[in-house]
Amino acid sequence: MDPFVVDTLAADGLRLRLDAVDYLLVALYFVTVLGVGFAARRAIRTSVDFFLSGRSLPAWVTGLAFVSANLGALEIIGMAANGAQYGYMTLHYYWIGAVPAMVFLGIVMMPFYYGSKVRSVPEYLRLRFNRPTHLFNAITFAVAQVLIAGVNLFALALVMQALLGWPQWVSIVVGAFIVLSYILLGGLSSAIYNEVLQFFVILAGLIPITVIGLQKVGGFGGLMDAVKGTSLGEAGLHAWSGTGGSDNPLGANWIGIVFGLGFVLSFGYWTTNFAEVQRALSARNMSAARRTPIIAAYPKLLIPVVTVIPGLIALITVQGLGAKEGDLTYNNAIPLLMRDLLPNGVLGVAVTGLLASFMAGMAANVSGFNTVFTYDIWQEYVKKDMPDGYYLRVGRIATVAGVVIGIGTAFIAAGFDNIMNYIQALFALFNAPLFATFIIGMFWKRMTPLAGFLSLAAGSLAALTLYLLYLGDVIKFNSDLEQSFWGAGLAFVTVAIVAAVVTPLTAPKPVEELDGLVYGRAKGMGTEDLLAGDEAWYRNPIALGLFAVALSLLFYIPVW
Amino acid sequence: MTDNETERRSAAARLFDVRRVIGGLFVVYGAILTLRGLFDSTADLSKAEGLRINLWAGLAMLVFGLLFLAWQWLRPAEAPKADSE
Numbered sequence: 001m002d003p004f005v006v007d008t009l010a011a012d013g014l015r016l017r018l019d020a021v022d023y024l025l026v027a028l029y030f031v032t033v034l035g036v037g038f039a040a041r042r043a044i045r046t047s048v049d050f051f052l053s054g055r056s057l058p059a060w061v062t063g064l065a066f067v068s069a070n071l072g073a074l075e076i077i078g079m080a081a082n083g084a085q086y087g088y089m090t091l092h093y094y095w096i097g098a099v100p101a102m103v104f105l106g107i108v109m110m111p112f113y114y115g116s117k118v119r120s121v122p123e124y125l126r127l128r129f130n131r132p133t134h135l136f137n138a139i140t141f142a143v144a145q146v147l148i149a150g151v152n153l154f155a156l157a158l159v160m161q162a163l164l165g166w167p168q169w170v171s172i173v174v175g176a177f178i179v180l181s182y183i184l185l186g187g188l189s190s191a192i193y194n195e196v197l198q199f200f201v202i203l204a205g206l207i208p209i210t211v212i213g214l215q216k217v218g219g220f221g222g223l224m225d226a227v228k229g230t231s232l233g234e235a236g237l238h239a240w241s242g243t244g245g246s247d248n249p250l251g252a253n254w255i256g257i258v259f260g261l262g263f264v265l266s267f268g269y270w271t272t273n274f275a276e277v278q279r280a281l282s283a284r285n286m287s288a289a290r291r292t293p294i295i296a297a298y299p300k301l302l303i304p305v306v307t308v309i310p311g312l313i314a315l316i317t318v319q320g321l322g323a324k325e326g327d328l329t330y331n332n333a334i335p336l337l338m339r340d341l342l343p344n345g346v347l348g349v350a351v352t353g354l355l356a357s358f359m360a361g362m363a364a365n366v367s368g369f370n371t372v373f374t375y376d377i378w379q380e381y382v383k384k385d386m387p388d389g390y391y392l393r394v395g396r397i398a399t400v401a402g403v404v405i406g407i408g409t410a411f412i413a414a415g416f417d418n419i420m421n422y423i424q425a426l427f428a429l430f431n432a433p434l435f436a437t438f439i440i441g442m443f444w445k446r447m448t449p450l451a452g453f454l455s456l457a458a459g460s461l462a463a464l465t466l467y468l469l470y471l472g473d474v475i476k477f478n479s480d481l482e483q484s485f486w487g488a489g490l491a492f493v494t495v496a497i498v499a500a501v502v503t504p505l506t507a508p509k510p511v512e513e514l515d516g517l518v519y520g521r522a523k524g525m526g527t528e529d530l531l532a533g534d535e536a537w538y539r540n541p542i543a544l545g546l547f548a549v550a551l552s553l554l555f556y557i558p559v560w
Numbered sequence: 561m562t563d564n565e566t567e568r569r570s571a572a573a574r575l576f577d578v579r580r581v582i583g584g585l586f587v588v589y590g591a592i593l594t595l596r597g598l599f600d601s602t603a604d605l606s607k608a609e610g611l612r613i614n615l616w617a618g619l620a621m622l623v624f625g626l627l628f629l630a631w632q633w634l635r636p637a638e639a640p641k642a643d644s645e
Contacts, residue, residue, distance in 0.1 A: 029585070193578045204589070212608050212613060343605075343608050343614060344604065345592075346613050349593070
């Protein structure tokens with residue numbers, strides 16, 4: 001175990017003094033979450049009910065679940081830390097690094113996902129390419145999900161130990177037990193419902209921190225003046241202006257930000273990560289499925305107000321923040337503000353929000369894992385053609401197994417000194433080559449099944465090799481972050497080259513087998529299953545999506 | 561109606577409305593925080609930079625929860641077709 005993370009997060013100085021009211025709020029939330037699981041259980045009769053909520057949910061529910069599945073506690077704590085360390089450049093993770101990809105998923109890719117009636121992202125690869133591509137992706141995805149579930153669980157234990165003094169095993173057992181219970185009972189429906197609930201609870205916890213924090217530093221104006229006097233300085237108040245070279249807080253130039261973060265990393269994560277896409281697949285019709293990531297883009301635009309701003313507030317109000325170790329590392333920005341600013345009452349809400357977001361993050365991983373394991377691994381390669389109830393049982397067993405493995409892998413997380421970078425290292429390995437394969441396969445119908453497999457495998461191998469060379473100090477980068485940009489870029493280029501070389505040498509798929517799967521063979525753009533009211537302009541995915549992108553550009557103007 | 565659609569309607573019919581859960585939890589949270597806020601000590605107030613944060617957060621959550629309950633009351637989830645079960 002890496003002593004660094006353990007020491008910094010487990011130190012006693014972060015201890016919050018919760019009273020009975022705080023604990024009452026926490027307990028009420030746990031009871032509600034389990035209640036949702038029991039109530040959702042009634043709605044489960046088929047495996048599609050369990051894994052895809054019976055494809056029955058309205059767009060605002062799937063949209064909030066979509067953003068919430070990404071709004072795990074690691075994301076919140078990590079982004080506040082980045083806010084304190086890098087200032088406004090952190091906004092890139094929300095705007096250029098998320099919104100365009102979410103809108104692209106909704107407008108361009110969702111017709112192929114939802115329209116082809118696939119039940120998972122790997123299943124799309126099986127239809128578009130072949131079984132080896134499918135199996136490769138199903139296995140890497142399943143492994144990544146249990147790893148990330150383990151990261152969430154371990155981080156939950158560290159934070160709860162630091163904030164409340166709970167022994168690590170208590171947090172791990174309680175957290176895993178609650179997530180396990182409600183997914184086992186209600187499947188994806190209870191995961192999604194709890195994600196929607198968690199979205200509002202985490203906001204209810206973060207808004208008071210921001211409000212009191214701004215009061216303390218004299219409003220936005222006071223905050224900006226104060227930031228200029230810190231080590232971050234004026235550069236912390238600009239997102240783009242220092243990016244001609246790498247002399248800026250993030251150490252990245254605009255090419256890296258636009259192509260590395262904004263294109264390869266972001267599109268890789270948002271458009272092919274099944275833990276996200278699954279939320280859209282559970283929507284009740286094509287229009288709702290397309291709107292899911294787009295509706296999610298709107299909260300995503302605004303979340304930095306309650307993460308990046310508190311990070312900057314912590315930089316001002318917490319003397320000595322940014323220490324290499326001890327209580328004052330950047331990762332403790334949010335916990336330190338909770339300790340310093342929140343009285344009992346709202347403190348309980350904030351602790352609940354943090355707990356909730358850990359659980360929701362883990363639940364998203366577990367519900368993605370059990371679906372892919374059951375439909376894509378067990379049903380396809382182990383036991384075909386069993387009755388539906390059999391796969392429902394397999395799904396429940398996979399849920400238990402996933403949580404148990406997650407507990408076991410929790411300790412892998414301890415080997416890295418920055419949790420966010422660790423997760424991004426995983427994304428660079430699995431998502432970037434996957435996205436490249438997808439996007440080329442979707443828009444180039446000549447791309448052959450063998451080219452699909454070889455390019456995905458080669459891209460993953462290239463990313464993995466570069467990562468290992470970096471870990472082994474053979475190749476040097478300025479930061480883990482820079483490594484992840486380059487790893488993703490290399491994977492993308494490798495996929496493109498292998499696809500271009502292998503395709504002319506191998507036989508393509510008969511074009512009628514590609515109906516509904518590739519550009520130019522679309523089965524219709526979702527006008528056939530519209531529900532009453534879906535024709536309204538404000539429910540038009542394209543109008544909503546373009547407006548979100550326009551907002552993300554506008555928001556950059558004052559923080560240029 | 562296609563099989564898919566039948567399946568979808570029946571699942572929708574059996575699933576409860578999440579607006580009730582959100583509304584319910586926030587009304588309860590709001591009530592607790594409002595009450596707590598009425599009795600905030602001076603120590604609580606000075607910690608929160610003089611803001612009556614529990615009271616305001618409580619009232620805001622109460623209103624938010626009631627809005628969700630009202631939304632659900634005024635625009636109930638569309639009734640599933642009778643032949644769907």
